[in-house]
Amino acid sequence: MAVHWKLVVDCADPLRLAAFWAAALEYENEDHSALIERLLAAGLVTEDAVTEADGRKVWRHAAAVRHPEDPVDAATGVGHGRRVLFQAVPEPKQGKNRLHMDLHFGPERRDAEVERLRQLGATVLGTVEEPGSNHVVMADPEGNEFCVQ
Structure with missing residues (x-):
């Protein structure tokens, strides 16, 4: 049986980085507000564990993004x-x-996507042109490298 997994990125500002990657990947920010409200009401977490973003309660210590077509647990x-x-x-x-992500847009879209990602807060670190590969190395707002092809 295949293993269910997620990629975890250590960072300084989870909300900022999740917002960047949601836009970069065209993913959705996960909404954990219903779970947070239940845990607060039960006294299992305190208000100092949460903050507010986009009019809803979010965790201070973590944020996640998901593919918009994948299933989601409505309760959490x-x-x-x-x-x-x-x-x-x-x-x-x-x-x-x-470990890093490679974003595959194709040669016809690569340059436009590099510019879009730069506008979102990424930095271009360099271009690699070698037999079989032509890609741009970038860094997200916290310096995590990724490649755009």
């Missing part, structure tokens, strides 16, 4: 498919990523 807002979770950690990013 957690996606059951392709998703990325951003979690706050105290230490800053150090060195090169050991």
Whole structure:
């Protein structure tokens, strides 16, 4: 049986990074507000664990994005498919990523998408042209590298 998984990204500002990646991937921000409200009402979490964004309660320490076509648990807002979770950690990013995402737009869209991602807050780090590959290396707003093909 295949394993259910999610990609977890350590970061300083989960809400900011989730907003960037939701726009970059054309994913949806997960809405955990119903779960948060239930946990607050039951006294299982306190108000200092949450904040507000876009008029709803969100976790301070984590935010997630999911593919818009994948199923979601209505009771928790957690996606059951392709998703990325951003979690706050105290230490800053150090060195090169050991794992990164490649975004495949195709040669006809690549340059326009690089510019769109730059407008969203990404930085162009360089272009790689080698036999069998031609891609742009970029960094998200917190410096996590990814490639655009």
